[in-house]
Amino acid sequence: MNLFVETFLFLATLVYSYLEAFVKLFVPVRRKSVSGELVLITGAGHGVGRATALEFAKRQSRLVLWDISKHGVEETAAECKGLGATVETFVVDCSKREEIYSAAEKVKKEIGDVTILVNNAGVITAADLLSTQDHQIERMFEVNILAHMWTTRAFLPAMMNNNYGHIVTVASAAGHFVTSFMVAYCSSKFAAVGFHKALTEELSTLGKDGIKTTCLCPVFINTGFVKNPSTRLGKILEVEEVVEALMEGIVTNQKMVFVPSNQSVALLLERVLPERALNVLKKMTDVKFDAIIGQGSTQ
Structure with a gap:
């Protein structure tokens, strides 16, 4: 196929996609049922994990909680x-x-094949890079991204065999936008977003269109993990509104769920605005929270 034909097909696809998106504004989105699905949720003991488990329970899903x-x-x-x-x-x-x-093997042998995997477990340390201790950096990467890979490697084979399943990555707005005093945390969440995008692309390349993926990216949530967060634009989120958006994303097979949704506009602005203008915009937003500043002790 020559370049002219490929360019024409690209433009035709672009126009069709925009028209399709416009039509969908007026057509109710089809929602899938999760009744009877075997749902495994990591970090289910509190916060977003607990609220997500409760929502799946209301929808008659079978639950495995870690x-x-x-x-x-x-x-x-x-x-x-x-x-x-x-x-x-x-x-x-x-x-x-x-x-x-080890736990994954027990689940597969004693309970069955997980059909919806929610990688929710996460840890955070709010401090400048030099005050963040080595073990804290390692733990953030172990839990916030490496655990996603281990759980996915454990449960994906059955999904691949059946060409059926859903993998949810709970990331953060910090996986798209950087914040001072969160260098390690932002890095781990950028990795989580990258994992979701790369996995989505790989499943598509392999023709596994029955396995869906969703990535959740909220701003600060009122869970107590970050002390005294505040912002001039927007608000600090409550767990319930984040989980409501997540569940809507899962049952409608959305690939990326921003909470609030206007983050997608901010992401576009970051790519097109000059750096000087972006700096002014960040000052207007004025995101604040209590953080450790200064060289920390390794003892």
Whole structure:
């Protein structure tokens, strides 16, 4: 195929895609059912993980809940069982590859094939780079991105065999926009977003169109992990509104879920505005939170 024909096809596809997007503004989006699906959620003992488990429980999904906290994951399980869901719990430290693989084998042998995997577990340290200790940096990468790879490698083969499943990556706005005093955290979340995009592309290349992917990217959430966050533009999110957007993204097979949705506009502006203008815009936004500043002790 020559370059002229390829260019024509590209332009035709571009016009068709815009027309399709316009029509979809007036057509209700088809939503899939998650009833009966085997859903595994990491970091299910609190915050977004717990709220997501409760939403799946309301939709009659079967649940497998992982968390490093036995008390937290059992509390979540009790609430989900109160909604009529069947629930199995595992205490798993997602910073440890061996624990992930071991727990995954038990799930596959004793419960069945996971059809929806929600990689939600995450950790954060808010400090400047020199005050962030080596073990904190390592743990952020172990939990925020490497764990996603280990869980996906464990449960993807069955999805591939059946050409069916859904992999959810809980990332962050910090995977698209940088923030001072979060160098390691932003780096790990950029990696999580990259993982989602690369996995999505690879599944498409392999023709596995039955395996869907969704990436969640919220701004600061009121979970207590970041102390006293504030911003002049927008607001600090509540867990419930983030999970509502996530569930909508899952049942409608959205690839990228921004909360709030205007982040997509900000992402476009970052790519087209001059650096000087972007700096002014960042000052207007004025994102703040309590962070450690200064050379930290390694003791």
